[in-house]
Amino acid sequence: MRVSGLRWTTYRLPFRAEFATSRGAFAHREGLILRLHTDSGIVGLGEAAPIAERGRGTLSEALAVLDEVGAAFVGKPLDEVPAFLDETGRGRGDGAVAAVRCALDVAVCDAMARAAGTSVAELLAGDVNRSLAVNATIGTGAPIQAAAQAAAARESGFGCVKLKVGAARSGDEERRRVAAVRQALGNGIRLRIDANGAWGVEQAIRAVRELEEYDLEMVEQPVAAGDLPGLARVRAAVDVPIAADEDVTDVEAAERVLEAGAADVLVVKPMVVGGLHPARRIIDLAAVAGVEVVVTTTIDAGIGTAAALHLAATLPPGGPACGLATGSLLADDLITRPLVARCGRMGLPDGPGLGVELDEGQLARYGGGVEREIS
Numbered sequence: 229m230r231v232s233g234l235r236w237t238t239y240r241l242p243f244r245a246e247f248a249t250s251r252g253a254f255a256h257r258e259g260l261i262l263r264l265h266t267d268s269g270i271v272g273l274g275e276a277a278p279i280a281e282r283g284r285g286t287l288s289e290a291l292a293v294l295d296e297v298g299a300a301f302v303g304k305p306l307d308e309v310p311a312f313l314d315e316t317g318r319g320r321g322d323g324a325v326a327a328v329r330c331a332l333d334v335a336v337c338d339a340m341a342r343a344a345g346t347s348v349a350e351l352l353a354g355d356v357n358r359s360l361a362v363n364a365t366i367g368t369g370a371p372i373q374a375a376a377q378a379a380a381a382r383e384s385g386f387g388c389v390k391l392k393v394g395a396a397r398s399g400d401e402e403r404r405r406v407a408a409v410r411q412a413l414g415n416g417i418r419l420r421i422d423a424n425g426a427w428g429v430e431q432a433i434r435a436v437r438e439l440e441e442y443d444l445e446m447v448e449q450p451v452a453a454g455d456l457p458g459l460a461r462v463r464a465a466v467d468v469p470i471a472a473d474e475d476v477t478d479v480e481a482a483e484r485v486l487e488a489g490a491a492d493v494l495v496v497k498p499m500v501v502g503g504l505h506p507a508r509r510i511i512d513l514a515a516v517a518g519v520e521v522v523v524t525t526t527i528d529a530g531i532g533t534a535a536a537l538h539l540a541a542t543l544p545p546g547g548p549a550c551g552l553a554t555g556s557l558l559a560d561d562l563i564t565r566p567l568v569a570r571c572g573r574m575g576l577p578d579g580p581g582l583g584v585e586l587d588e589g590q591l592a593r594y595g596g597g598v599e600r601e602i603s
């Protein structure tokens with residue numbers, strides 16, 4: 229089976245309510261949907277949604293990368309594409325390249341799994357969990373708002389909640405936020421916090437020590453990406469497990485985090501690390517190092533979410549909840565049957581490949597104005 233053509237369309241989906249992290253407040257999520265046509269008539273789906281707000285590339289850059297490299301994929305046998313992707317944009321070190329690689333890798337996996345009558349998860353690994361624990365996500369809103377969202381998550385049956393921190397005006401305000409969320413959750417629900425790199429090393433150590441009485445499951449990226457010695461110092465100074473997220477930008481970066489002993493947990497986002505194959509390599513490296521993995525979306529539309537869900541299904545059972553219940557943060561979706569959490573769990577959709585179908589009507593409705601095709 230060979231690639232016979234590529235077609236991509238941009239989208240712009242509004243958040244249900246403005247979503248705030250220590251990096252700012254966001255009203256929209258934009259990206260592109262890729263259809264990979266094959267000479268057997270099977271079409272694989274992928275999505276590229278770079279995170280411009282984190283300096284991880286813009287959608288226009290992703291479009292420029294696709295314009296530049298897309299034609300080279302036409303005519304290639306599908307099973308040669310993943311190795312070819314390793315060389316795509318090599319050295320550019322750009323999140324837009326990673327997002328395009330993710331879209332192509334996912335579309336190839338979707339087409340290959342559809343052709344084989346199996347799921348993408350089963351294509352990637354032998355043992356697959358069809359039902360996964362997932363966390364709810366709460367932004368950096370005021371204590372009363374955060375507590376209301378925590379109560380809603382508890383009532384929906386979530387067993388784990390992630391609270392964004394690092395934007396409070398003072399340590400005291402942050403403490404009140406975390407205390408209010410813990411109180412709303414009660415004792416049985418796991419609570420993890422995510423600073424998105426907002427704190428300095430000493431500030432992080434102080435904050436985590438102050439907040440650990442609220443029974444924190446883990447702290448994500450307490451200090452800025454790139455400071456692995458600092459992250460390792462925080463990890464050594466506190467009892468709460470430390471997760472690296474913004475530091476996990478590709479396979480080599482994940483290796484550096486593991487070598488530095490800087491984290492107990494790696495957060496792996498297929499959109500950031502360049503697709504499902506590099507993400508699987510990171511999961512294997514983490515397993516060897518005895519480090520747990522949380523797979524998350526980058527708050528994508530349904531195709532990107534489905535890809536992350538299939539990747540998460542290949543994790544060893546019993547690990548921490550994954551960040552896949554993010555579709556509800558957006559006002560709408562681009563697939564016919566959106567992937568939603570029920571009682572804190574998400575199931576792999578039935579059907580071959582990603583198990584999801586693109587809703588062309590929705591894509592037209594939320595289209596971002598760019599549509600291109602090569603064959």
Ligand SMILES: [Mg+2]
Pocket residue numbers: 422424448449473474495
């Ligand atoms: Mg994070």
